[in-house]
Amino acid sequence: MIHKRRKILSIVLLILLIGGSVGIYYYLYPYHAESEAIDALSNTSTITVTNKSAYVAFEAAKTPKANLIFYPGALVEPESYAPLAKRLAEMQVNTYIVKMPLNLAILGVNKAQSILSEIPYAPLNLIGGHSLGGAMAASYASKHPDQVDGLVLLAAYANDDLSGSNLQALSLFGSKDQVLNRSNYEKNWSLLPSTAMEHIIEGGNHAQFGDYGFQKGDAPASISSAEQWDETAKAIVDWLSAFKS
Numbered sequence: 001m002i003h004k005r006r007k008i009l010s011i012v013l014l015i016l017l018i019g020g021s022v023g024i025y026y027y028l029y030p031y032h033a034e035s036e037a038i039d040a041l042s043n044t045s046t047i048t049v050t051n052k053s054a055y056v057a058f059e060a061a062k063t064p065k066a067n068l069i070f071y072p073g074a075l076v077e078p079e080s081y082a083p084l085a086k087r088l089a090e091m092q093v094n095t096y097i098v099k100m101p102l103n104l105a106i107l108g109v110n111k112a113q114s115i116l117s118e119i120p121y122a123p124l125n126l127i128g129g130h131s132l133g134g135a136m137a138a139s140y141a142s143k144h145p146d147q148v149d150g151l152v153l154l155a156a157y158a159n160d161d162l163s164g165s166n167l168q169a170l171s172l173f174g175s176k177d178q179v180l181n182r183s184n185y186e187k188n189w190s191l192l193p194s195t196a197m198e199h200i201i202e203g204g205n206h207a208q209f210g211d212y213g214f215q216k217g218d219a220p221a222s223i224s225s226a227e228q229w230d231e232t233a234k235a236i237v238d239w240l241s242a243f244k245s
Contacts, residue, residue, distance in 0.1 A: 030075045030076065030077050030103045031075055031076045031077065031080065031210075031212035031213060031215070032077055032080070032212060032213075033077045033079035033080040033082065033210075033211060033212060034080070034211045034212060034213055035211075036083050036211045036225065036226075037079050037080050037081070037082045037083055037210070037211035037212070038079070038082075040082035040083045040085070040086045040211075041056070041079060041082050045061075046060060046061045046062070046090065047059065047060060047061070047086060047089045047090060048061070049082075049086070053099070054098065054099055054111065054114065054115060055078070055096045055097055055098050055099055055111075055115055056078055056079060056082070056085070056096070056097045056099070057094070057095075057096050057119070058082070058085040058086055058088070058089035058094065058095045058096075058097075059089060059094045059120070060089045060090065060092050060093075060094060062092055063092070064092050064093065064094040064120070064122040064123075065091075065092045065093055065122065065123065065124065065237070065240055066092075066093045066094070066122050066123065066124035066125070066126050066149075066150075066240060067093075067094045067095075067096065067116075067119055067120075067122040067124070067125050067126065068088060068093050068094065068095045068096065068126045068127070068128060068152065068236075069096050069098060069112045069115055069116065069125070069126070069127045069128070069137070069148075070085065070095055070096060070097045070098060070127075070128055070129055070130075070133070070137075070152075071098050071100070071105040071108075071111075071112075071127075071128070071129030071130070071133030071134065071136050071137045072097060072098070072100060072103065072105065072129065072130060072133045072210070073105075073129070073130040073131035073132055073133050073134075073155075073209075073210070074103070074104055074105070074106075074131060074132040074133070075103045075104065076103060076130070076131075076133075076210055076212050077103060077212065078097040078098065078099050078100070078103075079097070080210035080211050080212040081097050081130070081209070081210045081211075082097070082211070083210075083211055083225070083226075083229050084209060084210070084229045084232055084233060085097055087229055087230065087232075087233035088233050088236060088237070090233075091233055091234075091237045092237075093126075093233075093236065093237060093240075094119070094120070094122060096115055096119060098111045098112070098115065100133075104132070105129060105132055105133040105135075105136035105137075106132060106136055108136075109136045109139055109140055110140065112127055112137075112140050112144075112147075112148075113140075113144070113147070116147055116148075124149045124150065124240065124243060125147065125148050125149055126148060126149060126150040126151070126152055127140055127141050127148045127150075127151060127152070128151060128152025128153060128154065129152075129153070129154065129156060130154040130155060130156065130209045130210065131154070131155050131156050131179070131180070131206070132156070133156070134152075134153040134154055134155070134156025134157070135156050135157065135158065135159055137151060137152075137153070137156075138151055138153065138156070138157075138158035138159065138160055138162065139158075139159065139160045141160075141162060141165075141167060142158070142160035142161065142162050142165070143160075145165045145166070145167060148167065149167065149168065149243065150167055150168040150169065150170070150239075150243065151167055151168070151169040151170070151192075152169075152170050152172075152236060153169070153170070153171040153172070154172050154173070154209045154232065155172070155173045155174065155177055155179065155180045155206050155209060156171075156180070157171070157180075157181075157184060157185045157188040157189070157191075158188055158191045158192055159188065159191070160191065161191050162191055162192055162193055163190060163191055163192065163193060163194065165193055166193070167193050168193065168195060168196075168239070168242050168243055169192045169193050169195070169196035169197070170196070170197050170198075170199065170235070170236065170239045171189075171192070171196060171197070171198045171199070172198075172199045172200075172201060172232055172235055172236075173185075173200060173201070173204075173206075174200075174201045174202075174203070174204025174205045174206065174208065174209075174221065174228065175200055175201065175202050175203060175204060176203060176204060176205040176218075176219045176220070176221050176222060177204070177205050177206040177218065177219070178205070178206065178217055178218050178219040179206035179207075179215060179217050179218050180206060195242070197239060197242065199235045199239075201223075201228055201231050201232065201235075202223070203221055203222035203223035203227075203228075204221055204223055204227075204228040204231070205218050205219055205220065205221040205228075206218045208221050208223075208225045208228040208229075209228065209229075209232060211225060
C-alpha cells in the first residue's frame with residue numbers, strides 16, 4: 001500500500017513538474033522578429049550591421065551625432081527593432097540593441113555599462129528602450145547619470161527619480177496604444193527632468209515600435225509600421241537639438 005501511494009505521489013509530482021515547465025515555457029516564449037526586421041539586418045553602403053553576442057549594432061559610415069543603447073520590450077527579440085535602429089543609423093544615430101537574458105530587460109539592467117565602454121566615440125551617449133525596456137533604461141540612467149546624456153522612452157515611463165538630473169529626456173507613444181498604463185505614465189511624469197519632451201504618434205500603437213506582430217491587449221494602429229518608425233526616428237533626431245553644444 002505504501003509503495004503504491006509513493007508511486008501515485010511520484011506520478012502526481014511528475015505531472016505538476018511537466019505542467020509547470022510547459023507553463024513557464026509559454027510565459028517566456030518571445031515575440032519573434034518578422035520579415036521587415038529580418039530584412040533590416042543586412043548591411044548597406046552607408047550602414048554596417050553587426051550581430052554580436054551582447055547586442056546588435058547599427059553604425060553609420062559618417063561620423064555619428066550620438067550613440068543610442070536600446071533596451072527591448074519584455075519578451076521581444078532584439079532583432080525586432082532593426083527597422084527603427086537602421087533608420088536612426090541612417091540619420092547618424094548609431095544604435096545598439098541589447099540582448100537581454102530571457103528577453104527580459106529587468107534581468108539585464110546594467111548591460112549598458114560594458115557596451116558603452118567598447119563602442120566608438122560619439123558626442124552624445126543616449127540610453128532608451130521600449131515598454132519594460134524603457135523603464136529599465138531609465139533605471140540605469142538614474143544610477144549612472146555621468147555615463148549618459150539623454151533618455152529615450154518608447155511607450156514607457158520611469159520608476160526612478162530623474163527629476164534632479166541634468167539629463168535630457170524624450171517620451172514617445174502611439175495614440176492607439178492600449179498596452180501602456182496611461183495612469184502610471186501620467187503619475188510618473190514628474191520623475192523625469194523638467195526639460196522632458198513628449199511626442200505622441202497619431203495612429204501609432206504599442207507594438208509598431210518594433211516588428212514582432214500584434215501584441216495582446218494592444219489596439220490596431222491606423223498608420224503603417226514604416227510610418228511609425230519614420231516618425232519615431234525623426235522625432236529622436238530632432239530632439240537632439242535640445243542638447244547644448
